[in-house]
Amino acid sequence: MNRPSEQSPVGGFRARLHTVIFEADTPAGKVFDVALLWAIVFSVAAVMLESVSQVRTHYSDALHVAEWIFTVLFALEYVLRLIAVRRPLHYARSFFGIVDLMALLPSFLSVVFPGAQTLLVVRVLRLLRVFRILKLGHLLGQAEVLLTALRASRPKIIVFLGTVLSIDVIMGALMYMVEGEANGFDSIPRSMYWAIVTMTTVGFGDITPKTVTGQFLASILMVMGYGIIAVPTGIVSVELAAATRQHVDTQACPGCGAQGHDPDARFCKRCGTALDWTPPGTEGETG
Amino acid sequence: MNRPSEQSPVGGFRARLHTVIFEADTPAGKVFDVALLWAIVFSVAAVMLESVSQVRTHYSDALHVAEWIFTVLFALEYVLRLIAVRRPLHYARSFFGIVDLMALLPSFLSVVFPGAQTLLVVRVLRLLRVFRILKLGHLLGQAEVLLTALRASRPKIIVFLGTVLSIDVIMGALMYMVEGEANGFDSIPRSMYWAIVTMTTVGFGDITPKTVTGQFLASILMVMGYGIIAVPTGIVSVELAAATRQHVDTQACPGCGAQGHDPDARFCKRCGTALDWTPPGTEGETG
């Protein structure tokens, strides 16, 4: 996603197009973004409604027309985006470029494979762009804190998933042997599905142990599984705390080098040296 | 909620009325509050009992009479409250004013729409007022800590809910395509309901995947969903820790009076004054 080149203006008509489509600072850009936002929302809503059989029987044609109007509009928008950016291929290969294309294809696919238009819900991902353009900066900052927390705990999460999968395979095979096909555990993969349903404490109840041994094994799996499943929460808590602290912790005292000051600190809590050496006129901006 | 004006006395009869109704310091006020507490509890219990068919067949009339007695009592109380406060409109538009009115309307509504009296359970919210009047201050302090923790994590929660909703829409559509109407996933909205039931680990089991692909997708949703759902717990933990710490940290700077210093701070982070000015003999007391 090489946004700098994607967003650099290209002069004349394309420059104006770029301003309208990619930026939200001008009135025209704002109107375009809000229109896009509603178009996406209505488009996804239309796909959802079409799946409801009562609606489909009565408004099938209307929804079909709406779907194609949205598809044409989004296709037009896609072409305009390709024209507006300096390096069209770059945009086409970027995350949003791919999402924009994927938001069009299902309509054409549905001509060959009926039902494929359900995939149009992928358009919901396009809302991310509007999100970004509407400068909901503080929300994105929070999203980054969450992502940092998750990324930092990736090795722990891989180890955790490996453990869950091993327990899942072994418990799945054990329950398949103990309960057997008569009680719904009719293959190891299905038993593994049951074990995941149980370990994650979802517990649908579509498959349940009937024998005493099976219920005993299930009880152990539940208690053990709960403990194991408690790990991600612990990981996220610890990493969130660290990520939140890091967000804050970036200021070293010019006098003694101490760190860990509060975001609103103006003097070092260790030696009393003033932390910000900014001239008095701009002090109000630090905040 | 402009409580100061709501509670300021108005002299004469209205002043005495105000003391009885809005305050709990005098004996009369205490009696009023305790009577109100029990009236609310009995009133809500009556509504609940009326919904049980065995009770309704036998005691329908008694419960009906009780309901109207409570309604008349609460209506009287509402009018007295309007009289007792200096600015009746202010009270009527405050949170408790609206709750007090909403606790009356369903009785009258039920004349036109039978069954509307069920809404009388909204009276349970009136207990909040008694809670406040009975000066359960330390509990409210804790409620504030909880609320501070939740408010501080609002941006994180919005990002989290957005993520949950996007996964919900996309998984709902996928499961609708994979499982289809034959297996209970008969529309995208219903599939989305299933996806939320699954992601929150509730797992009713009223709709469950039957195909291998569906069970595989469901397994991924459960494990992934569990990780995502672990986020609110992490957020609440971190923010609660922060809110608790702030509550504790009350050392005020002797130079400028600033608060919120770290427990190991030795100089005010605002003005640089040394925080502990205690004579050597009492140094052991600084905690």
Next chain:
Amino acid sequence: MNRPSEQSPVGGFRARLHTVIFEADTPAGKVFDVALLWAIVFSVAAVMLESVSQVRTHYSDALHVAEWIFTVLFALEYVLRLIAVRRPLHYARSFFGIVDLMALLPSFLSVVFPGAQTLLVVRVLRLLRVFRILKLGHLLGQAEVLLTALRASRPKIIVFLGTVLSIDVIMGALMYMVEGEANGFDSIPRSMYWAIVTMTTVGFGDITPKTVTGQFLASILMVMGYGIIAVPTGIVSVELAAATRQHVDTQACPGCGAQGHDPDARFCKRCGTALDWTPPGTEGETG
């Protein structure tokens, strides 16, 4: 529970009895405790087995005999305990005295009310005493940390339970109105049971919303409920962290009064003063 007086010896036979029954330091006392431990375990197991119909049909008489043997043994033990302590009434009114009595009564009750012997499982609480006598001190220390954590968060937990109950009442009434008796929500109390099953993410699936409105309300309840239910975990985490820290955090520097030293610290991390003023010969004991 005035244990000092309960355990103080009384001379002669009663003193020796007291040593055997209440203490685990002598060989006789140890034998008594281990025998008691196994008697309790076997007694509870017998009650459990009797509830299994296949076992009951075949071994009913044997289990009945075993039950009465255990009851006579425990009754004898109870009488001996009353004799051995200096103030029998004190023991009879203590927590363990009441548990010991409650572990006898169901057998006699079952003569009048068949089935009452199931209550004999209360004997499982008697294991707590063995636990205490076997000097599993470090486990009790951990139990205390857990209890301190829970006690410290009591006000928060009360506020939390109040919120859960209010949401439960209001959601229960709403679902009763929306879904009605046809879909299993046949009274407000039953609807409230469903709301608790849903909010705690248990999700039995015995009652589930069928209407679109009901499923929408349920979805909101689940997501909201999940957030609310995340609170106790957050509370426990924060308080456990605090309780663990307090366990450690008890040493103030004699030089500068700084606190928060690690449990293995020997010099103040702030000013370098030695933390423990103990003579060299006993230094090995600090640990």
Next chain:
Amino acid sequence: MNRPSEQSPVGGFRARLHTVIFEADTPAGKVFDVALLWAIVFSVAAVMLESVSQVRTHYSDALHVAEWIFTVLFALEYVLRLIAVRRPLHYARSFFGIVDLMALLPSFLSVVFPGAQTLLVVRVLRLLRVFRILKLGHLLGQAEVLLTALRASRPKIIVFLGTVLSIDVIMGALMYMVEGEANGFDSIPRSMYWAIVTMTTVGFGDITPKTVTGQFLASILMVMGYGIIAVPTGIVSVELAAATRQHVDTQACPGCGAQGHDPDARFCKRCGTALDWTPPGTEGETG
């Protein structure tokens, strides 16, 4: 698991064998490990597929042949391992030696007891060895952090499990009395299974309370259980935070080499030496 002796070379052919089988540094060793990895994966996949009845009816013979080929290969590998190590008995009794043997036995068992080959999934544990050999060191480091966290909280976990078990026994007996066999609670062990399903918030729904008293007791168990079950998450969070902190804290004292100082420590907590002896010009580097 005495790995040093197990892995020390023994000269000549056995030395080369050892290098290939136990080490992953040479090209031959790497090829062996990758081949082993795939053999394990395919072998486990074959066992899983055999359990699916559609697959079994069509490919029963092929899967049977594959199973025996894998068994012969793994048996050969087991013999070669025994030859390659200096002390074969030591290897045979180590964790991986036992797993390697257990990965062979089910095939031979299945000749006598049909269906025993399901136990072959135990081969999934052999992946742990590959994991170790492929030097996924940073992942193992994280696994150690997780294990340290779990081990440190063992006493708390024992107390927690004891509490859960006691509540389980008592609630199981109560529900057996209240609901009885008519509603599925047909023995105390089955009631205890239900109580664990409920307390861990799994909630299959195969057994559910039908009476009002039973639903009331269940509601209490759910809310109480949720609080109790929140404890492991809290424990893991706190211990994970501690384990992570320890991992980070590596500043060594220049005087005595002691580690584990707090991030804000200025003097060694062991010997009192100032921790930062850096010349003034580089003070900014102390982090």
